[in-house]
Amino acid sequence: MRQIRTRVPRDARQAVTTALTDADIEYLVSEEASGRDAVIVEIPVPGGGVDPILELLYDAGLDEDAYTVVSEVETAGATTQAVADLEERYVAGPKGESGVSYSEIKARAEDLEPGRATYIAFAALAAIVAVAGLLLDSAIVIVGAMVIAPFAGSSLSAAVGAVIDDRGMVIDSVGSQLLGLVVAYAGAVAMSLVLRETFFVPAALAITRVQQVGTFLTPSLLAVVVALAAGAAGALALATDLPVSIAGVAVAAAIVPSAATAGIGTVWGEPLVVAGALALLFMNVVFINVSAFVALVGLGYRDSVTRSVRENLTVSARTGAYALLAVVFVVSLVGVSAVTASYVGFEGTVNREVQTTIDEPAYDGVELVGVSTSFDTGDVLGDETSVTVTLSRRSESEYPELARTLQERISAATDRPVTVQLRFLDYESASEPSG
Structure with a gap:
């Protein structure tokens, strides 16, 4: 549940309250204490109703620059059936046409990303645990590695940034993903080297014969399905009130074991294992990002982006650079898709x-x-x-x-x-x- 609190000038009060009443939206009006000729209007709304109700207020005459605060509340004590009706109208998820607001989905995606030091530490630890699980041939241990992996936020932020037209968010997400993958690979190499050199795992072990390792040697149709489902589930969780950590495990399932397999192959001197695992890893990362973006677009997070592109499309060096990056990504996607399809x-x-x-x-x-x-x-x-x-x-x-x-x-x-x-x-x- 969210609460919109906005300062409404007295000359716009009648129009604003009439619009809210006509829309069957409950609200509370109180005097503004600073002496300004205005009142404070408070409106409890579901998460998916923030943007539509703000648009309603603006259409009624409220200045878009008016002082407005949207906060999260645990309960709506004075609300009755009207708020329940708003839940149905602006349900935060796929049952309706609206999801959480653009600002909120951005905040949720950003909240998923831990601090840089924490992110690096958990990426390395997840890879270390995954290596142990692969060499022990233990699916349970591998699942444990997925649980502690920090890749959900960095993997989903790019899709969110794309649909809300936040280039900085996209760039930060791509950088975080690359950093996390490098750290995970390095952690897997370090763990594999320690296990091999201390003879906890025989150096003569035929790693391709280990069942869990063999699962992540090459791309496959099931791997594509996992990556697509993980990205879509993460996007759906972001756009609803579901905990994203649940979908984060699926995202990690498409990333961590492949990175760990590449590290094991490096230490055991198996370049084909490394190449196959890295191909699988790259394929999964690409499809997670693409499916998350497509899912968000399918949930309705696209109108503001296309409108912004139409209004602001200009030819410049920056536009050319972004176009080049887009072309590189599309070419990479086509290449990965072609190899995977083959x-x-x-x-x-x-x-x-x-x-x-x-x-x-x-x-x-x-x-x-x-x-x-x-x-x-x-x-x-x-x-x-x-x-x-x-x-x-x-x-x-x-x-x-x-x-x-x-x-x-x-x-x-x-x-x-x-x-x-x-x-x-x-x-x-x-x-x-x-x-």
């Missing part, structure tokens, strides 16, 4: 061919556990790719031609060279003898 399409084809092969009667004795892919060189668009297929089987079963069959079918379907590796999880079964 990989996702390849991954889908691989999964289909593997499933089709395993469904054949000759392989009734095996069950598909999982399929993973990784690139054998840095070029994800054309070079050879490794496909690892994990299967469960009875210990006495043998399938000597399965790897070759899969390799030939996948290569033919994707029109690119692949290497297929099979991993079998053997099991034995016993039953109670009859009789």
Whole structure:
């Protein structure tokens, strides 16, 4: 709940109070104590109603430069059904056409960002915990890293700055994101180095065989979905009264493990792991920012921006610089999207061919556990790719031609060279003898 308190000149009092009454909005009028020929009008409103009601006051004759304070209140003791009606009319979220005001959504985004020293510390600590979780193959520990990660504010501020036409906010957000990613990567490298050199983790560990590490080696369709959903959820939380910290965990899920995987790959001397994890990280960051912006636009935070652009569009060095930055971002987005689409399409084809092969009667004795892919060189668009297929089987079963069959079918379907590796999880079964 918010409270608008504004100084109204006496000659505008009748028009202002009439407009409020006609709109079924409760208000309180008190004398102005400083001796000015004015009164103070106080109006309790929901968060989403601040901007529309201020516009109503301005249309009624209140000067836009009039002394006005909008504050947050816990209760509205004197209010009745009228305020409940305002909640329905200006609901703070997607059920209505209005969200929280532009000034408030900016303040909420800024409040999410801790001080610079705190931000750096938590970015490093989140990466350290994530490295431990990845090498322990523990999803619970990785979730803990996401909880303490500070990236929600820096990731969402760019979208907020874009929709409210605050260039400084966008620039600060981009700078904070870059700083956080660098710190997280450095923290992951440091933690990985300590664990490796102190022999808490064997130096000979095949990190690509660790299940949690393998999850964050390359972009995938599910990773895109996580990033898009995280950005949209963060924007939705900002535009409502929901705690953004909930969506912040999803934002961190798209960032922290990838940065930690890149750090692990650096220490273990695996450049392909580093390249794949960084590609995934960059893709996630881009899609979080884009989806947050699109979500805010969808919630209605766009009219003032387009109007401002139309009114203030001029050709200048600054305009050219911003245009260049926009072009660079769009090109980067297109590039990331193209690579991601190529990989996702390849991954889908691989999964289909593997499933089709395993469904054949000759392989009734095996069950598909999982399929993973990784690139054998840095070029994800054309070079050879490794496909690892994990299967469960009875210990006495043998399938000597399965790897070759899969390799030939996948290569033919994707029109690119692949290497297929099979991993079998053997099991034995016993039953109670009859009789």
